[in-house]
Each structure stands twice: as structure tokens, then as C-alpha cells.
Amino acid sequence: MNNIGFALVVMLLRALAQLPYGLVARLGSGLGALLYCIPSRRKHIVQVNLQLCFPGKTAAEYELLGRSHFRHVVRSYVERGVQWFGSARAIEKLVQLESRIDLDDENSPPTIFMGFHFVAIEVGCMLYSMKLPITALYTPMSSKRLNTLAVEQRGRFGADMVMRADSARRILKLLRKGGSVMLAADMDHGIENSVFVPFFGVPACTLTSVSRLARLGGARVVPFVTEVLPDYKGYKMTIFEPLADFPSESDETDARRMNEFLESQIVRFPEQYYWVHRRFKHRPEGVAGVY
Template identity: 25%
Template sequence: MSKIKYFLIAGLLRIAGGLSLAGAQRIGRIVGYLVWRLPTKSRQVTDVNLDICLPELTEPERAALVRESLRQTGMTMLEVPLMWEWPVEKCLGLVRETEGLELIDQAMAGGKGLILLAPHLGNWELAGLFFSSRYKMAALYSPPNMPEFEDYMIKVRGRLGSELVRGDRRGLARLAAILREGGVAGILPDQSPRGKGNAFAPFFGMEVKTMTLVSKLMQRTGANVLITYAERLPDAAGFRIVVRDTGPGLGDSDPVAATTAMNQAIEHCVREIPAQYQWEYKRLRHRPPGEINPYNPDRVC
């Protein structure tokens, strides 16, 4: 059954990969509108996240942002098949503007490695493709629930030689080795971490479980860290690659201080283009023991 499911999904990805950017974004907006219009889980989670994380918004402002966020997420979903199925050169041609690339050269001066944080903001698949076309790069990933899909995912994401490493002990050792060699490690920093490598730190004012991996890699390898995202431009005009400094503190030996600094860096980027952040993800579900689960108020963490 799982193989049938894989072939069905792979077939749909290939069909969607035949769309133009404008066509994919148009369908994505429709999908997002339907998710917003119907009583879906994604709509509920987005409502909760924006109510907690951006309390300064008025009710009309928050309602408008919920709707636009779901439309933007719909566009991201329909853009992924393009990033996976289009020729690499065609994908890279979608990058119309760049900002802050000089920060990367500065961070890697003297052969230092670089940890590149890429939160779920804009089109992170394109950001990964863009940087793997320029640098020796490895990216951390979690295996999909469908084993047959893993080989496909590794193949399409590694088309430019980017190395995908699992988030296990062997994978983390490989990531550290690449950083010591002066390479680039791409990490999605705003996922709820598994295992023991975490600390509770504020994210938009709420204490949530946050990965300590970044600070540990910095301490072990001496690597620098920057944050990046691919901003979606209006009217299917393409994307803008943005690179930002993270500010101090990410390599602090105190895990709470380090994760707090990382979450602040993510927040600053999200506030620049809040509609393009994946608010549909239950980022706030893992809280300190005894606290209420915001997505299920009857449950205590």
C-alpha cells in the first residue's frame, strides 16, 4: 500500500512540476483560501499562533493576516514541486534580487565554516538550492514517514552536490566535519526538536522547546552563523534571497541564552514578512511541564 501511495504522490508532484510559477501560485492561493474558508486544523492553528505571537495587531489586522498567511502557505506547497522537478537553472532563474550575500563571504573568511539558518519563511526549498549552487553544503533533514519517498527527496535536494544528512548521531558528526572543513551547514531552526538536545526559550514571548544543536555546533567547530530566507515577490515576479546577521549570543555555553538569541533572530526575520511565515505549524505545542497546551487548552504539557 505504501508503494502505491508513493507512486501516486510522485506522479502528482511531476504533474504539478509542469506548472509555471504563476500557475502554481494561482492554484496555491485557491488552496489557501479554501483552507481559510473551511473549519480546518490549519486555520485553527494559525488563529492561535497569531493571537499569541502578535498580540499588538487589531482584530481586523489579525483576521487579514490569517487569511493571507494561509494563501502564502498554499503557494509554498505548490511551489515545492517546481523546485524539485524543474531544471536547476530554471529554479535559480527565479532569484531576481539578493541582499546581504557579502555577509557570507565575511563569515567564511579564513576558512571558517558557516551555519546557515533557514526558518520556514518564504520558499526555503529555493533558498537551499541557491546556496548549494555556490558552496560546499550539507543540510540536516528528518526522514519522511514514507520510506520510499526518502530516496526521491535526497535525489532532488542534492542535485547540485548538496549533502543531506540525517538528524542522528552519525549525521551530526558529518555536519560538524563539513563545518571544520570550511563548508556550509543548512539548518531549519524553528522545528520542535526531538530527543534531549533542547532547552525552553521564549519565541514571540512564549517559552517553547528549542533546539540547542546550533550552539553546540558553534562551540565544537568555531563556525559562524547567519540567517536567510527567500522572500516571495508580488505577481509571480520571482524571489529575493535575503541574508541577515543573527546578533550575538547564539554560541553561548548557556543553552537558554543561546536558544533565546536564536529565537530572537528568527523573530526579527518573521516580522519583516509575517504573512510568509508558516504559522500553520504547531510551534508552541512543547512547553515547560505544567503549562497549558495552547492548541488544546484541556491538556497540560
């Protein structure tokens, strides 16, 4: 991204942060509907994922769900203006927080807050960082300038941003000192340190890092989900109870349980999961690719 292009992106995001949230959300949703009308690689990926995970729907149903998802995805990009450049007060007003654990417990054990790639994950992570100390893992963007901007803005309320590739030793040290880390492990990052377990009945390359970090760091694993509320009313972040008997002695068993929990949340609002990602990029040996 050249200097002018990057400057324009920053200016646009800053400008969007000054507009009413409802207007920004509607602009993003409308733009997403328009972009869905244009044939694209991402649209193809979305349709492949939906057909694999929700077999038996009609063509019209896949089309409706795909369009709704594009609305949410593009809207989430536009709402980065509010999330990256809006005030702490503005973000707090937008997000309802429901926690099933005591976030103020000074004697809480080391904790892995396990998120998932729903379209509103970013604002949920930022809200949490305003309230309590947290170390958050991230995967670098292809654009170095955008990546630097994202890391700076995501960490502006105190989150310690750690690149995923450099994280293992730092995270273990943190957990062993009783700290907390926030991460998401529901994307296909390659077959290393992963196992193939079902995701809506389809073998999915699933990271085992959550299980191993929890085992070595003596940490509980607490799932959280941030959803987009209807009628442009903002978001809701739900922090669930710790997963019982997790980790087990089996990485594969734990990976299955993570996917099962994720499935239980996706069926509540399937249009909000990140279907534009190639969730089935890697396939078991001998199984043909799908994209």
C-alpha cells in the same frame, strides 16, 4: 502512501514543473484560500499561534492573516513541482540572491548557515547548493516514499543530505575540516537538548544545537532567510552577516538571540512564517497546553 497515490503525486509535480511559474503560484494560492474555508486541525493551530504571538489583534485581523498564511503554505507545496523537478536555470531565474558575506572566499571559516521555516526556505537551500558545496540537515517525513523523493530532489544539485538524528558527529567532523552546513533550528523537537526561551514573549522550546555545534566546531553562524516576492515575481534569498559574539558561553543566551533574530524577520512578512507547525507543542512544567 500506495503505489498509485505516490505515482500520481510525482506525475503532478512533474507536470507543474512544466507550467509557467506565475500560473503555478496562482493555482497554489487559490487552493490555499479554498482550504482555509474548511475547518481543520492545521487551521486551528495557525489561529492559536497567531493569537499567542500577536496578541491584541481583532478577530477579523487574525482571520485575514490566517487566510493569507494558508495561501502561502499551500502555494509552497504546489511550487514543489518547480523546485524538485525544474531545471537549475529555471530556479536561478526565480531567486534573487543577496549575500552580505563573500561566498567566493576560499579562506572562509567553517560556517553554519542557519535557516528558518519560512514558506520559501526550500528553494533558497536548493539555490545555494547549486553554487557552493553544502551539507544540509533534514527531518524525515512520515511517508517513506515521499521522504526518499524529497531527499533525492533536494540533493540533486550536489547538496549532501544528512538526517538530523544522525548528524552530530558528521557535522562536527565536517566543521572541523573547514566545511559548511545548512540547518534550521526553529521548530519544537522536544525538550531534550532544548531550553525554554521567549518567542514573541511566549516560552518556546528552542533547540541548543546551533550554539553547541558552533562552539565545538569553531564555526561562525550565518543566518539566511528566503522570502516570497510580491506579484508572483519569485523569491529573494538574503544571507546575513555572521551573528556577532556567537556562540557565547550560555546556550540559553544563544537561543534567545536566535529567536530575537527570527522575530525581527517575521514581522517583515508574518504571513510567510510556518505557523501551521505546533511551535508551542511542549510547554514548561506546570503550564497548560495550547493546542
